[in-house]
Amino acid sequence: MTFDLANELTADFRIADLEYPIVLQREQSNMTAELELYIPPKLKYFEGHFTGHPIVPGIAMIDWVTEIGDEIFGCGKAVLAIKQVKFKKIVRPKDILHLRLDWETNRSLLTFKYLSSEGDHASGILEILQI
Numbered sequence: 001m002t003f004d005l006a007n008e009l010t011a012d013f014r015i016a017d018l019e020y021p022i023v024l025q026r027e028q029s030n031m032t033a034e035l036e037l038y039i040p041p042k043l044k045y046f047e048g049h050f051t052g053h054p055i056v057p058g059i060a061m062i063d064w065v066t067e068i069g070d071e072i073f074g075c076g077k078a079v080l081a082i083k084q085v086k087f088k089k090i091v092r093p094k095d096i097l098h099l100r101l102d103w104e105t106n107r108s109l110l111t112f113k114y115l116s117s118e119g120d121h122a123s124g125i126l127e128i129l130q131i
Helices: 005-010 058-073
Strands: 022-029 032-038 078-087 096-104 109-116 119-129
Touching: 032 058, 058 078, 058 096, 058 109, 058 119
Parallel strands: none
Antiparallel strands: 022 032, 032 096, 078 119, 096 109, 109 119
């Protein structure tokens, strides 16, 4: 599930219940997608991670990749293997990230890379079970 900024500002839901970043921009061509994501300050993942210095947990970023990948490519969300995952820079509230996704249907691989003006934040390859 993703939200755009207009929906966040007008929707009837508690902002503290957000699990996903807000999609500011999305471009797709063939089996590649590029998204600009805003990290809302009230993500549920910030509760207790860490008090006074909130950061997005790496597993949340992987969850976002599977959710967004399935939404765009219809590839499924069941991860068989996580390969070559690297978390290089932390992600904080109000960060804006660029997410690039590449889907290889014949190999069932979803490659991702999170970037910002600060550099690379995370990257990896997920092997997805296609049903």
